[in-house]
Amino acid sequence: MNEDDREAMKTAEEARQEFNRRNYDVTGTFDPLHPTLMGIGIGTNADVVTQRFGEPTEKYLLPDEKEDAAVYSYPGFTIGIRDKKVLFVEVSTRSVSPGLNGLRLGDAKDDAIAKLGKPASETEFVVSYIADGAVLKLDLEPETNKIHSIKLFPEE
Structure with missing residues (x-):
């Protein structure tokens, strides 16, 4: 194993440890009167997002938007930001618990209704x-x- 391989392995391991330290799983109870995903509601200040989850692994602008909107990408989920406020939240993996009373991607519709x-x-x-x-x-x-x-x- 050469020095570049060792450095790449060290960087990957540091990223895994950072992911585990951040603990992206949300254990809060879902409130259907005030819905959140990943513990974040629509209109939440962007500073709350970075305080909770740290700096995103990637930031990019949404294409073809009338107004500038950025996407903060984290392992397993993304959060859209416009004017320093949350525009949307999307979960993309079963590996994080998004704060829906234990519901995750891949669960059945009946489980969703029972939990939410x-x-x-x-x-x-x-x-x-x-x-x-x-x-x-x-x-x-x-x-x-x-x-x-x-x-x-x-809601539109």
């Missing part, structure tokens, strides 16, 4: 919770009835 309560709307494709100016949307795979996407965004 009666939704505002429910189809074979989507389960939605709407309150406090926000929509928590669970997209479903209709053949398996499993959650394949979890997003929180402003």
Whole structure:
């Protein structure tokens, strides 16, 4: 093993340790009257995001937006920011607990309803919770009835 390989392994191990130290899992209880995802609600100040999760692993601008909006990317989730306020939150992996009473990506629709309560709307494709100016949307795979996407965004 050469010096570059050792340095790469050290950097990867440091990143894993940082991930474990940050503990992105959210254990708070879901409140359907004030929906959050990853413990973050729509309109939360961007400083709260970086205080809670640290600096993002990547930041980029959303293309084709009328107003500038940045995306803060963390391992397993992203948070959209516009004018220093949270615009959306999206979970992309089962490996983090997003603060939905233990619900995670890949769980069944019936588990979602049991853990989060009666939704505002429910189809074979989507389960939605709407309150406090926000929509928590669970997209479903209709053949398996499993959650394949979890997003929180402003109510239109």
